[in-house]
Amino acid sequence: MALHKIFQTLNLSVFLLFFTAISSHAADATFSWTPNTESVSGYKIHYGTSSHNYTFVVDAGLPKAVNGSIVATVSGLQEGQTYYFSATAYTATEESDYSVEVVYTVGTPAPIIKRIILK
Numbered sequence: 001m002a003l004h005k006i007f008q009t010l011n012l013s014v015f016l017l018f019f020t021a022i023s024s025h026a027a028d029a030t031f032s033w034t035p036n037t038e039s040v041s042g043y044k045i046h047y048g049t050s051s052h053n054y055t056f057v058v059d060a061g062l063p064k065a066v067n068g069s070i071v072a073t074v075s076g077l078q079e080g081q082t083y084y085f086s087a088t089a090y091t092a093t094e095e096s097d098y099s100v101e102v103v104y105t106v107g108t109p110a111p112i113i114k115r116i117i118l119k
Contacts, residue, residue: 026075026076026077026078026079027077027078027079027106027107028073028074028075028076028077029073029074029077029083029085029104029106030071030072030073030074031045031071031072031073031074031085031087032069032070032071033069033070033087034068034069034070035065035069035070036089039091040062040089040090040091041062041090041091041092042059042060042061042062042089042090043059043060043061043062043070043072043087043088043089043090044057044058044059044060044087044088044090044095045057045058045060045072045074045085045086045087046085046086046087046088046098047074047083047084047085047086048083048084049081049082049083049084050084051084051101051103052084052086052098052101053084054084054086054098056074058072058073058074060072077106078106079106079107080105080106080107081105081106082103082104082105082106083103083104083105083106084101084102084103085101085102085103085104086098086099086100086101086102087099
């Protein structure tokens with residue numbers, strides 16, 4: 001069965017964005033989501049500076065859920081820059097389609113996405 005049919009939902013939210021103490025004003029974006037009920041090898045957060053053009057990826061692996069949520073952080077984001085984020089789930093042989101895109105400009109309040117459906 002194709003991976004896009006196996007992974008039905010991935011809840012993803014940006015729940016905390018903060019500035020680190022780096023002179024270039026780099027920021028972190030921390031994401032939280034409910035783990036898939038299907039067996040997965042891990043999750044990735046893809047991002048870039050233009051819509052649907054993800055030039056960077058953070059492999060969150062398969063961390064243990066804490067209070068029912070998986071957490072991953074994207075570091076090194078630049079103040080004032082707009083970023084576009086999307087998540088995928090993967091197994092050893094397949095990767096899901098991208099989730100719905102989350103747009104965030106560093107230095108503005110973080111968006112909250114309650115539920116993202118992976119097609």
